[in-house]
Amino acid sequence: MDAIALLIAATLSSGTVLALAALGLLINERAGIVNLGAEGMMLIAAIAGFATAVHTGNDWLAFAAGAGAGALLAATFGVLVIWLNTNQYATGLALSLFGSGFSAFVGINYVQAKLSERPHFQLPWLADIPLLGPALFRQHPMVYAAIALTAGLAWFLYRSRAGLVLRAVGESPESAHALGYPVRRIRLAAVLAGGALCGLSGAYISVVYTPLWVEGMIAGKGWIALALTTFATWRPARVLLGAYLFGGVTMLQFYLQGEGMQVSAQLLTMLPYLSTIVVLVLISRNAGWIRVNMPASLGKPFFPGS
Amino acid sequence: MLKLEPRPAPSRVMSIASPLLALAITVLIGVALFLLLGKDPLRGLQVFFVEPLKSAQALSELAVKAVPLLLIALGLAVCFRSNVWNIGAEGQFVLGAIAAGGVAMLAEPGTGRWIVVPILLAGVLGGMAWAAIVALLRDRFNANEILVSLMLVYVADQVLGYLVYGPWKDPDGYNFPQTITFLASTKIPRLFDGLRVNIGLPIALLAVAGFWAFLFRTYAGFQLQVGGLAPAAARYAGFSSRRALWTALLLSGGMAGLAGGLEAAGPLGQLTPHVPAGYGFAAIIVAFVGRLHPVGIVFSAILMSMFYIGGELAQSRLGLPKSLTGVFQGLLLFTLLACDTLIHYRIRWKPAHVPAEAPPAVTDQPAAAEGQA
Numbered sequence: 001m002d003a004i005a006l007l008i009a010a011t012l013s014s015g016t017v018l019a020l021a022a023l024g025l026l027i028n029e030r031a032g033i034v035n036l037g038a039e040g041m042m043l044i045a046a047i048a049g050f051a052t053a054v055h056t057g058n059d060w061l062a063f064a065a066g067a068g069a070g071a072l073l074a075a076t077f078g079v080l081v082i083w084l085n086t087n088q089y090a091t092g093l094a095l096s097l098f099g100s101g102f103s104a105f106v107g108i109n110y111v112q113a114k115l116s117e118r119p120h121f122q123l124p125w126l127a128d129i130p131l132l133g134p135a136l137f138r139q140h141p142m143v144y145a146a147i148a149l150t151a152g153l154a155w156f157l158y159r160s161r162a163g164l165v166l167r168a169v170g171e172s173p174e175s176a177h178a179l180g181y182p183v184r185r186i187r188l189a190a191v192l193a194g195g196a197l198c199g200l201s202g203a204y205i206s207v208v209y210t211p212l213w214v215e216g217m218i219a220g221k222g223w224i225a226l227a228l229t230t231f232a233t234w235r236p237a238r239v240l241l242g243a244y245l246f247g248g249v250t251m252l253q254f255y256l257q258g259e260g261m262q263v264s265a266q267l268l269t270m271l272p273y274l275s276t277i278v279v280l281v282l283i284s285r286n287a288g289w290i291r292v293n294m295p296a297s298l299g300k301p302f303f304p305g306s
Numbered sequence: 307m308l309k310l311e312p313r314p315a316p317s318r319v320m321s322i323a324s325p326l327l328a329l330a331i332t333v334l335i336g337v338a339l340f341l342l343l344g345k346d347p348l349r350g351l352q353v354f355f356v357e358p359l360k361s362a363q364a365l366s367e368l369a370v371k372a373v374p375l376l377l378i379a380l381g382l383a384v385c386f387r388s389n390v391w392n393i394g395a396e397g398q399f400v401l402g403a404i405a406a407g408g409v410a411m412l413a414e415p416g417t418g419r420w421i422v423v424p425i426l427l428a429g430v431l432g433g434m435a436w437a438a439i440v441a442l443l444r445d446r447f448n449a450n451e452i453l454v455s456l457m458l459v460y461v462a463d464q465v466l467g468y469l470v471y472g473p474w475k476d477p478d479g480y481n482f483p484q485t486i487t488f489l490a491s492t493k494i495p496r497l498f499d500g501l502r503v504n505i506g507l508p509i510a511l512l513a514v515a516g517f518w519a520f521l522f523r524t525y526a527g528f529q530l531q532v533g534g535l536a537p538a539a540a541r542y543a544g545f546s547s548r549r550a551l552w553t554a555l556l557l558s559g560g561m562a563g564l565a566g567g568l569e570a571a572g573p574l575g576q577l578t579p580h581v582p583a584g585y586g587f588a589a590i591i592v593a594f595v596g597r598l599h600p601v602g603i604v605f606s607a608i609l610m611s612m613f614y615i616g617g618e619l620a621q622s623r624l625g626l627p628k629s630l631t632g633v634f635q636g637l638l639l640f641t642l643l644a645c646d647t648l649i650h651y652r653i654r655w656k657p658a659h660v661p662a663e664a665p666p667a668v669t670d671q672p673a674a675a676e677g678q679a
Contacts, residue, residue: 094639101632266468
């Protein structure tokens with residue numbers, strides 16, 4: 001029983017990592033921009049957050065540093081793709097390559113650094129419920145923040161005027177432009193929000209999830225988050241569910257190892273990547289369904305007046 | 307205010323000048339970075355741009371790193387030209403190395419030098435097979451090739467890990483995760499005594515000619531490029547986009563696999579978890595900086611190889627982390643993409659239309675305010 005509760009708890013924590021980043025990318029993509037730089041932003045945010053936590057001991061400052069670093073990188077990306085009309089795929093890729101190099105360069109002095117013991121969180125009373133307590137109510141506040149963010153984002157996209165405008169920009173930037181909306185500035189705002197959330201996720205990883213810094217520690221989570229947006233057909237609630245599902249797959253490997261399963265470690269490490277491929281295949285099989293759900297201008301540049 | 311204005315036709319001059327401009331900006335940022343770190347920038351530039359060219363030994367090392375980059379980037383150029391986003395060349399490289407290593411380990415003491423041919427063929431096939439997964443999933447199930455090819459990089463690393471930690475581990479290797487050292491007969495023949503550069507170099511140069519001919523002198527190459535530039539036109543002309551997808555992925559996978567085979571049976575001489583060295587990712591930058599043109603890629607592969615060697619020297623001579631290489635590589639691609647804007651647009655000075663005393667700007671478009679850069 002305890003093992004199950006721990007598995008659920010670990011799944012939620014691991015899913016939160018993916019959810020934060022994927023929700024950010026969802027905002028990007030709803031505005032029509034694909035940012036393949038997620039992995040790079042998360043890496044740089046991870047080292048920014050970790051370094052801040054080492055020096056200040058304050059996790060919230062660390063999260064702010066991560067989000068800030070993510071937003072700063074996203075701003076560079078945004079100016080390039082939105083104003084200079086560079087290819088979105090290539091520019092995002094450049095950001096990911098730069099991020100892996102730059103984070104390794106900056107992080108070299110933090111490889112051995114350790115964070116002091118972090119406080120354990122628990123909700124009063126609820127945490128003492130058997131099974132449910134350890135599974136659900138002893139999480140880091142960020143886990144609940146991700147759930148709140150999902151609800152907030154769903155409300156924003158489907159119930160608020162600004163969300164409608166954002167979706168309009170992603171569906172048809174020409175129409176939004178003709179109606180007088182500042183398409184480029186809206187896209188930049190979406191890209192910044194996406195970068196900040198990817199950054200938050202990166203900092204959460206290096207400060208809370210696996211509190212240390214190693215080169216390349218994001219290990220493809222940025223790319224899995226990118227796959228999640230497709231998997232969720234660009235809907236916030238499905239992003240969260242998908243993130244927990246993938247979090248569960250990631251955690252399953254540790255669980256199975258703990259249970260003494262005779263499976264090679266490499267095969268277990270492959271699991272999240274293999275399941276990403278399998279899920280992508282299952283979801284994408286129906287090309288028509290993807291086309292209906294995908295923001296229509298996704299990945300296409302928009303140059304007003306041309 | 308600066309304003310971007312579309313050019314009537316793409317500028318050929320800028321298309322050549324852009325990589326040079328990007329390199330200049332990257333070097334300037336590099337100089338600033340060296341100053342910031344309290345290192346002599348002249349020494350830094352020397353380490354990156356002079357030392358790698360100084361002697362026959364240095365040139366040989368330059369070629370050892372440029373060859374895999376060149377081979378992989380040639381294949382990627384075909385991919386990117388046909389709008390197929392294979393970013394998993396690193397995984398295809400690893401599978402090529404695994405397949406080539408598998409054949410190399412079959413060699414026995416009496417085996418002749420001919421074994422090198424099947425070793426390299428195995429490398430090509432290994433890379434092709436890994437890329438074929440991407441093509442199959444894209445073709446049959448419409449799965450995004452960017453994500454699938456990238457996920458397969460992580461899977462390939464684990465396959466390699468499984469082999470060198472498990473069935474292929476050298477029984478006399480003190481439990482290190484590595485295969486046996488391949489026999490001398492499997493070694494890729496070197497060009498000169500005492501230098502590490504091997505027949506990979508002439509193979510790569512032949513490949514440059516081959517890819518140039520394929521892209522610009524064959525109907526199939528033409529079809530691929532039309533499909534990349536104007537999918538609708540390609541469809542109208544009856545060019546098969548499926549064939550283009552398979553051709554591009556098999557070619558680039560094969561080239562990455564060949565590079566992996568040359569690396570495994572060449573400089574490495576055994577398989578370890580350190581086979582993936584990032585060539586597959588760096589080659590993406592090489593392909594773009596080389597304008598996706600086989601001849602341009604030769605120059606950008608040399609440049610990127612200088613970045614690698616410069617990074618290693620910066621570590622040993624200046625005490626800077628080797629990852630400086632990755633910083634400069636990423637910066638170069640970033641600045642290149644920014645500079646490439648100048649191929650399709652030109653920058654114009656326009657009087658700002660903010661203050662009242664300024665003459666009213668001619669707003670030829672409803673959203674002139676939007677177009678401000």
